[in-house]
């Protein structure tokens with residue numbers, strides 16, 4: 154048996170997660186198994202001469218099965234294109250990941266169509282040809298992709314191809330997120346390959362800690378924060394309350410919280426809900442201005458069994474942890490526009506977290522120029538995004554072609570990171586005996602985090618650590 158690994162994304166970058174395993178059995182047959190099918194985002198796209206989302210680097214019709222670690226677009230976002238280009242095999246994921254993908258991939262398809270139409274319009278105005286002649290994929294491509302999903306629960310080993318068993322453990326990163334474990338057996342030997350996907354934190358408010366997993370022979374480990382420690386979290390509730398009080402009570406201003414629709418929005422709502430239950434939250438309107446966040450919040454309500462134990466106990470006292478007096482979930486674009494005219498203090502939670510897309514841009518255009526207002530960043534903003542420019546201290550920014558002075562107070566909370574920091578990654582890997590691990594590949598990080606994690610793990614006794622390079626084929 155010969156097995157190779159080739160990373161076609163999230164190799165030296167944090168987006169585009171795609172890792173291809175090719176397993177050649179003794180009888181000469183080869184099976185191809187893809188781990189994740191994510192979209193490249195941010196600088197990974199802008200820097201490339203050709204859009205890396207338009208070339209997989211392998212033939213989609215040659216893939217036998219896809220295993221998906223979690224629903225984030227940088228792990229799942231190219232599934233509709235993979236299917237449109239000929240992949241017809243099963244897509245294995247947890248039930249919650251499937252539910253989240255059904256709304257996220259439809260939302261992503263809308264964005265692809267909208268952005269493409271915008272490109273065409275702009276090119277036409279200039280008398281030029283558009284960059285690409287079709288969107289990456291369309292809404293019509295999503296349903297055939299969703300039809301291929303096969304649900305596999307945590308801790309439920311399932312044979313997915315002859316001689317190949319899959320099991321998931323809870324990665325604690327977002328609802329439904331999983332670490333992937335494969336046992337590949339050809340009658341002669343068994344190779345255990347594990348892939349962490351994205352690893353959550355040991356302090357997450359809603360989700361349980363990342364779950365330990367059985368010994369692997371080969372491990373692919375994420376490295377997003379491989380060279381960083383997150384700030385101590387102890388008083389997240391108090392910190393959030395302080396910002397709300399400063400902006401909404403003292404200044405009588407508006408507090409804008411840009412947040413990813415999935416995970417981050419629910420975490421922030423959960424904290425506000427707790428403050429409200431304790432009678433600490435001032436009586437101000439809280440708008441959740443994101444249709445995707447509304448759908449994701451509904452899906453979160455359907456999967457409450459995945460929350461950590463204390464949270465499940467809380468549900469007995471408060472059956473809805475994401476809404477409280479004052480919340481309004483804004484679905485329609487008209488109502489979203491009306492929020493501009495609202496006088497007086499309020500909190501507006503809107504996507505996207507990196508402030509590059511979504512309704513939050515409208516609110517920033519309207520509110521950033523007023524020193525009474527505040528912007529509270531709760532997530533990672535990739536270099537080059539509007540969020541990164543604002544957080545880096547830009548005095549003015551361009552939004553929808555207008556130059557907007559940044560006068561509002563800019564604040565940042567590290568607590569809501571969905572990724573383990575370097576010490577948490579090391580803690581996660583204590584379930585592995587470094588002497589028994591034959592190979593360790595570091596993926597999903599930029600150079601300094603990959604190198605930082607490699608050096609740190611070497612001090613913990615891990616050997617044969619490689620930083621996976623895009624397109625390089627490794628023998629396992």
Ligand SMILES: [Zn+2]
Nearest residue numbers: 223225326351
């Ligand atoms: Zn993720």
